[in-house]
Amino acid sequence: MIVLENVNVDYRGYSLLKPPYRVLTGINAVLRPGDHVAILGGAGSGKTTLLRLLCGLKRPSSGRIIRESSASFPVGFGGAGGKMTVAQYIHFVAVCYAVDPKRLRDFAVEFAGIEKALDRRNAHLEADLKARLNVVLGYALPFDFYLFDNKVTASDKSFQRKCLALLEMRKRTSGIILATREPRLASRFCRSGGVLHNGRLTLFNHVEDAITFYNSVSPTEPRTSEDAYYRAI
Amino acid sequence: MLTLLSKEFSSCAMSLSTFTDPRAHERNAYVRGFRNWSAALRALILREIWRHGRTKWTMFTFALQFLEPVGVIAAFGFIVYVLLRVPPYGPSTILFHATGIVPYYYFIRVSGRTRSFEVDRANRLPCSDSLDDFLILCFMDFIVMSVGTVILFWGLSIFVSPLAIPIDPWACVTSVVLVSILACGINLVNAAIIHLTKAWVTILIVLFRGLMLISGVIFVVDFMPPNIRFWLNLNPLSHAIMWFRMGIYPHYPVHTLDKAYLVWFALGSLVVGLAVERATRNFEDGQ
Incomplete structure (x- = not known):
């Protein structure tokens, strides 16, 4: 409540x-x-x-x-730290909310199709990929x-x-x-x-x-x- | 709706349903809150490590941060050796300057992160507060400086003078901890002032560099004339440097050292800093 x-x-x-x-x-x-x-x-x-x-x-x-x-957080909220890579950001969010980082990453990759972007920095992501990442992380966490x-x-x-x-x-x-x-x-x-x-x-x-x-x-x-x-x- | 989904998505949905919050069943609100907070702090430490570079270069980029004070120590040592030939105190010029530069750089590093702190306010997740960001930034700077200091004095003890091994390590540790607390408080006040005027960043750089000249980094405060000594002793950093040197040199002159002054100044600045942060928290624009 x-x-x-x-x-x-x-x-x-x-x-x-x-x-x-x-x-x-x-x-x-x-x-x-x-x-x-x-x-x-x-x-x-x-x-x-x-x-x-x-x-x-x-x-x-x-x-x-x-x-x-x-x-x-508002689903799609773009709180991704610019200097972190996508994989690091997913790990960061997982530790913050006490879920298994590997499973969260697997889920995000499978759902949003971001496997090729995992090693790229958030600041360099295209707007579409960034939006996908932010939305999928919002939905994935309990x-x-x-x-x-x-x-x-x-x-x-x-x-x-x-x-x-x-x-x-x-x-x-x-x-x-x-x-x-x-x-x-x-x-x-x-x-x-x-x-x-x-x-x-x-x-x-x-x-x-x-x-x-x-x-x-x-x-x-x-x-x-x-x-x-x-x-x- | 689920019937419309492809087979691939069904497996995604299955795995989604297995994500559960292990802290959700904790009934005690304080325990749950503390667990949430500690998880957020752990994540912020990770983020702070990653921010300095990609994983395999992380340690190297951390080491780079300590090269500036090492360079300053070498420069001062060289200049004093060329001009005076006699160290201001003790057998080694390098060691004397190292014992002044190290507490000074603790202060500079821990209090100089206001800009990062400001930037991070916009990017944080709700699980952490902006004050958590600030604490972690200060903590990480303290850790980096401490690791660098241990390596530096270990190296000095081998290559420069065996005196570099502290005779009273607790005096050195207390000194740098108090300097860091002092720097935290001043950092919070600076962050509030930067909210009001960005020009404060430029002024800070000048003030911090000037601080080196009035903190007893390159001279012994007790050897100064009484009227100058009085003004130098108003600076808490000069007390910290005296305290630090007391742990290195067995007979360092510390007649004007006032430990209580430094302790109360450090704690007072932290309280004032936290109060200022609380008072100016709503000075955010937009979001």
């Missing part, structure tokens, strides 16, 4: 003189294991910040987060909650199909939290939902109610290229 109690997040710039900018205000939520929650919100509404709070990449400025369940920031797959059609199958597998045993601005994606993968608007989170038991509320407060259409992506998957 992950509990957020009156969480506020402020961003400060480099200047001490300017007042901090409040991104999230008074967030209260209880996420139980097995919950499939979509967080809907427009660009700049604080979705990514909320995901970073949930997985522990960021601390709240005030308020409390009780994390009794494990949460993944978590109670899987977090997604606007996308659940990457790369080409066949890889996307495999990712979606993995997502379905993970959904059976774990919760998912999907932050998106695309209602179609939310209704496809989630049962309940929440809307981030003006820094406040409003939660709904049914994702349809969240979508209705989201459409009423944020009527802007998604960009064409993203719309094409969502249609494709």
